[in-house]
Amino acid sequence: MQMDSIGVGSLPIVALIGAFSGIVMTLQMSRALATYGATSQTGQVVSISIVRELGPVLTALLIAGRNASGIASELGSMKVTEQIDAMRALGTDPIQKLIVPRLLATAFMQPLLTAIADFVGLLGGLLIAVTVIGNTANQYWSSAIDILALNDMVQGLMKPFVFAIVISLVGCFYGMRTSGGTQGVGLSTTKAVVVSSVWVFVIDVLITQIFVSLT
Amino acid sequence: MAKPILKFENVSLSYDGKLVLDKINLTVNEGDTFILLGAAGSGKTVLLKLAMSLIQADSGRIELLGHDITHLKETELFGIRTEVGVLFQEGGLFDSQNIADNVSYPLRNQKSLAAPEDEIAARVQESLDFVELGHTLDKFPSELSGGMRRRVGIARANVTNPKISLYDSPTAGLDPITAHTIMSLILKQRELRKTTTVLATHRYQDGSMAANYHWDDAIHDVVRAAPYGSYANLNTTFIVMNEGRIVFSGTQQQLEASRDPYVSQFILHQPPPKLGPSGDQGHQLSA
Secondary structure (H helix, E strand, C coil): CHHHHHHHCCHHHHHHHHHHHHHHHHHHHHHHHHHCCCHHHHHHHHHHHHHHHHHHHHHHHHHHHHHHHHHHHHHHHHHHCCHHHHHHHCCCCHHHHHHHHHHHHHHHHHHHHHHHHHHHHHHHHHHHHHHHHCCCHHHHHHHHHHCCCHHHHHHHHHHHHHHHHHHHHHHHHHHHCCCCHHHHHHHHHHHHHHHHHHHHHHHHHHHHHHHHHHC | CCCEEEEEEEEEEEECCEEEEEEEEEEEECCCEEEEEECCCCCHHHHHHHHCCCCCCCEEEEEECCEECCCCCHHHHHHHHCCEEEEECCECCCCCCCHHHHHHHHHHHCHHHCCCHHHHHHHHHHHHHHCCCCCCCCCCHHHCCHHHHHHHHHHHHHCCCCCEEEEECCCCCCCHHHHHHHHHHHHHHHHHCCCEEEEEECCHHHHHHHHHEEEECCCCEEEECCCCCCCCCCCEEEEEEECCEEEEEECHHHHHCCCCHHHHHHHHCCCCCCCCCCCCCCEECCC
């Protein structure tokens, strides 16, 4: 159920944002590359930007906005209506029942969503590269794929995995600490989105630094 | 001699530097009815949560069903909690689950209560029939009225046949007729299943009803156990709380004779009369 909510539920918006980021990146990069007469390299630049950075980070920000807030508000509502106390009183560990499924679902679904966002982003880039810049589809696609190394793929999938853990834990943390009725739920939701978004950028810098130093 | 089933010894608790409970001492014996009276914020809910170790006391000792639960781990508490029924102030029903799943929740999630599916279904039906909501199995909490949700809460609290039931403001926010129905069901549970009852409420009428009425299964309603004007008491102890302290402990008769301004105002909705009856006035615990 959590996988459906977090994964399938986020798919349309993730795909949409992926497509637009690919389109915008291609338009911007082609302009810069045209200065050097290197528009044929557009695929490479777009591909690396999307797989290493834009795909993981934009997807993470969407998941933070959509799911960290969802988790915090759902658990926060349960907290203020004493459903979590009831759960404990009736013999269930809320960590096992509420937090673990959300953590696992996010950690499993976010890398998949990121891979889809990357692919749709590259398709968006292809559309612009062919219709606006004048590249051939083969030229764009082969340059986009050939430039990607194992390092890029690992980085592009490790980032969303770590982001997912942080986003879900931040959402759960603020949800479970909610107090003060409906106003408290709103506050927890806002904090969950802001804090998890900031952590996405901090972790992005750290992971990028690690991979840069490895190569 | 009656066996203590719940015991607080010098229990104190603070939140954000504010003392919420101050050196609470009380003993609830098996078969007793214990009425916790107090205004909003007096510490009733906190006390009930401490009784199940849903929150931890800063100091003191809490004994539940013969176990010292003061410092037990959450996993060690699950077994003890199977013998305690609790109705939360907000109902605490899981809004994503239907009524049948809500009521069967403790039976499905507590290992010591594991039972075959048909037995669980029978017990859920029996428990819902007990509160006269046997027809609501497939409904969701949001489809029920406030009073019906409380009744489902009572069914869920008692589906495990607990030794002690804790009710947190079961009649708060309900109209008088529904409040009477809820109290009748609590008394029905107390007497038909011999459950020790702890009832936190801000309504003196609830405590008075618990002290003077019993369930008559023949007429399917509560009846007064003593003539009007006299006290039946029915093993009922009244505690009055004010700002985290117990300011009164005693019988209903002692409570009504109390000269404590807070207690009196709380019971009579006005300051104490200047010329009151003399006699035993319970344990005046306030300064």
